[in-house]
Amino acid sequence: MSVARLKTWVIETLTASDLNAEFDNLINNQQSLGTPRTAAWDMDGYELILDADADTSITVDSDDRIDVKIGGTDSILLGLDATNTSGVYTFDGRAVTATAATNVARLHLKASNALTIPAGTTPIAAGLWIAEPNLTATGTITKAATVYIADAPTEGGTNYALWVDAGNVQFDGNLTVGVETDGVHSIVLGTKQATTSGTTIDFTSIPSWVKRITINLNAVSHNGSSLLAVQLGDSDGVETSGYTSVLYNFCNASSELASNSSMFVIGGYGSMSTNYTFSGSVVLSLEDSSDYTWCLTSNIAQTGAILNAAMNVAGGIKALSAALDRIRLTSVSADTFDAGEVNITYE
Numbered sequence: 084m085s086v087a088r089l090k091t092w093v094i095e096t097l098t099a100s101d102l103n104a105e106f107d108n109l110i111n112n113q114q115s116l117g118t119p120r121t122a123a124w125d126m127d128g129y130e131l132i133l134d135a136d137a138d139t140s141i142t143v144d145s146d147d148r149i150d151v152k153i154g155g156t157d158s159i160l161l162g163l164d165a166t167n168t169s170g171v172y173t174f175d176g177r178a179v180t181a182t183a184a185t186n187v188a189r190l191h192l193k194a195s196n197a198l199t200i201p202a203g204t205t206p207i208a209a210g211l212w213i214a215e216p217n218l219t220a221t222g223t224i225t226k227a228a229t230v231y232i233a234d235a236p237t238e239g240g241t242n243y244a245l246w247v248d249a250g251n252v253q254f255d256g257n258l259t260v261g262v263e264t265d266g267v268h269s270i271v272l273g274t275k276q277a278t279t280s281g282t283t284i285d286f287t288s289i290p291s292w293v294k295r296i297t298i299n300l301n302a303v304s305h306n307g308s309s310l311l312a313v314q315l316g317d318s319d320g321v322e323t324s325g326y327t328s329v330l331y332n333f334c335n336a337s338s339e340l341a342s343n344s345s346m347f348v349i350g351g352y353g354s355m356s357t358n359y360t361f362s363g364s365v366v367l368s369l370e371d372s373s374d375y376t377w378c379l380t381s382n383i384a385q386t387g388a389i390l391n392a393a394m395n396v397a398g399g400i401k402a403l404s405a406a407l408d409r410i411r412l413t414s415v416s417a418d419t420f421d422a423g424e425v426n427i428t429y430e
Contacts, residue, residue: 085119086112153177235292241372241406242291275426278303282419284412285321286427291406293429298365298410300383300425304358307418310341311350311361314413315377317405326401332385334393348415350383350395359387360423361395367410375403 089105109116117124130142138155148162156177163171174190181187192211200208215229235244276284278300289296298313305311310330314321323345330341332352339352350361365381378400385393412425 086115154179237291244292270428270430273427273429275424278305278412278420278423278425280420282413282417284420284425285409286411287409289408289410289429291408293407294369296367296407296410296427296429298367298381298412298425298427300361300363300365300412301423302360302362303412303420303423303425304360305414305418305420307414307416309351309414309416309418310343310348311383312343312346312348312413312415313365313367313379314346314411315367315401315403315407316409316411317375317403317407319404321409321411322401322403326399328379328397328399328401330395330397332393332395334385343415346413346415347379347381347397347399347401349379349381349397350385351414352393359385361385362423363395365397369407370400371402375406377401377403377407 086108089108090101126143128143130140132140138152140152142150142152144150144157145162148160150157151159151161153159154177156175158174158176160170160173160175176189194210198208213229216227218224218227232244235242273286276286278284303311314323314326316322326344326346328343328347330343330348330350332339332341332350334352341348341352347365349365351359361383363381363383365379365383368378368380370376370378379398381395381397383395383397385395410427
């Protein structure tokens with residue numbers, strides 16, 4: 084409410100007590116002096132400080148943009164934030180330390196108080212409603228989206244770009260699952276590596292969301308006589324134990340069964356000479372994301388000496404200590420690769 088005057092003067096003597104009382108009235112009610120407003124209040128770009136330590140405020144640092152500072156950091160920008168990734172309304176909260184063992188989010192849309200739907204038929208009721216962005220494209224937009232999620236976090240035991248914890252999920256339009264490249268849904272192709280040197284060929288930085296990996300061998304060869312093999316790994320490195328692995332080698336002269344617990348064996352046999360090449364595919368599929376268990380199946384053609392051309396069929400299973408992020412092509416006795424190439428795809 085506005086400040087009321089204590090006395091209306093006519094013709095009388097001004098006393099000290101009257102003067103002091105009126106000044107006290109103004110001092111004690113200074114917050115009410117401008118209430119109610121009868122004209123616009125021009126801040127002229129000056130900051131409105133809201134808390135005792137002066138680190139939370141509202142100001143206009145740039146023309147046509149309101150800046151809300153919380154704890155000394157510009158956290159909410161209302162109006163165009165003209166940076167490399169700009170937004171008309173930008174939320175960039177200050178650095179905070181969350182309470183231990185408590186769920187936390189950058190933005191939490193709470194629902195403590197009910198949203199009452201009146202009688203009649205309400206077509207849609209939602210906690211969050213996002214309209215189509217209403218873009219006017221005077222130039223070329225490569226890709227446009229109503230909601231864009233840049234990536235998943237990497238710090239969790241399991242990471243998701245989008246997590247629907249419970250309830251049904253409905254998609255009324257087309258759904259593309261996988262990775263989009265130039266507007267076309269595709270399987271991600273890795274960078275091929277020559278298998279012409281070294282005892283191991285590694286593919287690393289495999290994303291945590293991957294559920295299926297295919298290893299494609301093209302005339303791969305090594306200079307020894309041991310079985311060709313694959314090993315899996317996570318952020319702690321390649322794991323060398325805990326594999327259940329069986330290989331059966333069919334050839335026109337004989338056949339042989341092999342097994343191994345330190346790697347997946349995928350090609351060759353015990354009396355193999357050094358002049359064989361391996362071509363074909365190995366498929367790894369995630370069986371259980373909670374304990375990072377992967378299944379392997381493979382079909383590898385073995386060519387070389389005509390009497391010993393063979394087909395290698397293999398299978399197995401392996402649980403990792405964390406999310407898979409690397410695979411290794413090697414051999415049981417660490418023979419040196421001397422020919423061919425290998426690549427992976429993942430999805």
